[in-house]
Amino acid sequence: RSLRLDVVSIFPEYLAPLDLSLIGKARRDGLIDLHVHDLRDFAHDRHRTVDDSPYGGGAGMVMKPGPWSEALGHVLAQGSPPAEDHQPRVPTLIIPGPGGEPFTQQIARELSEEPWLAFACGRYEGIDERVYEWAGERMPVRVLSLGDYVLNGGEVAVLAMVEAVARLLPGVIGNVESLVEESHEDGLLEYPVYTKPAEWDGRAVPDVLLGGNHRAIAAWRREQRIQRTAQRRPDLLPPTAATSALSGLEER
Numbered sequence: 001r002s003l004r005l006d007v008v009s010i011f012p013e014y015l016a017p018l019d020l021s022l023i024g025k026a027r028r029d030g031l032i033d034l035h036v037h038d039l040r041d042f043a044h045d046r047h048r049t050v051d052d053s054p055y056g057g058g059a060g061m062v063m064k065p066g067p068w069s070e071a072l073g074h075v076l077a078q079g080s081p082p083a084e085d086h087q088p089r090v091p092t093l094i095i096p097g098p099g100g101e102p103f104t105q106q107i108a109r110e111l112s113e114e115p116w117l118a119f120a121c122g123r124y125e126g127i128d129e130r131v132y133e134w135a136g137e138r139m140p141v142r143v144l145s146l147g148d149y150v151l152n153g154g155e156v157a158v159l160a161m162v163e164a165v166a167r168l169l170p171g172v173i174g175n176v177e178s179l180v181e182e183s184h185e186d187g188l189l190e191y192p193v194y195t196k197p198a199e200w201d202g203r204a205v206p207d208v209l210l211g212g213n214h215r216a217i218a219a220w221r222r223e224q225r226i227q228r229t230a231q232r233r234p235d236l237l238p239p240t241a242a243t244s245a246l247s248g249l250e251e252r
């Protein structure tokens with residue numbers, strides 16, 4: 001199964017890291033087909049203008065609708081005529097933004113099932129609202145946020161989302177078992193990990209991990225995940241589990 005990715009940005013070189021390491025190998029292996037488009041190629045005035053001052057006043061600049069509709073129209077055109085292997089003719093468009101739905105591992109899993117994703121990287125104070133309407137009439141659109149903080153643009157968010165999605169594709173990650181016991185895979189944070197030497201800086205590795213009792217190791221790791229989640233991310237635990245896990249901590 002291969003994933004087609006289209007990214008539209010005024011800083012296409014920002015997406016260069018996608019050529020490296022895992023994603024780069026996945027591209028060379030044909031698992032990912034990445035196309036980065038420069039939004040300015042779709043701004044036809046002499047200065048290739050992509051932004052202008054906001055109606056209603058206010059600070060900053062807003063990205064103009066025209067170039068976006070041309071760029072996204074160009075992306076859509078890559079899907080017709082219908083691909084011979086019955087790929088859907090439209091991508092799911094992801095628009096990163098601070099006001100979006102929180103991007104989670106669950107959403108990464110959903111997106112990794114899609115054959116075609118497009119990403120629109122907004123800069124400045126955002127993209128003219130009519131672009132969201134225009135796009136929503138032509139393809140599924142999801143506005144997603146990496147977290148509750150402000151970036152200068154969507155490129156960093158796209159790098160993170162593409163990595164989170166691509167690593168779930170079969171064949172991108174070598175050992176698939178590492179995909180199972182990681183943070184957020186089943187709603188819990190990951191357990192602490194150790195490697196040689198068995199004693200370092202006067203600090204020992206928990207005895208249970210040095211023995212061969214795999215049942216005891218699995219139980220210890222499960223307990224660590226629950227405790228660590230209760231300490232750092234009680235919001236991930238159902239209320240009763242959070243308090244009982246924490247009360248277990250207080251007694252120690």
Ligand SMILES: Oc1ccccc1-c1ccno1
Nearest residue numbers: 096097098146150151153154
């Ligand atoms: O702050 C942003 C500006 C543009 C595009 C995305 C973001 C953002 C912030 C958090 N997640 O995405």
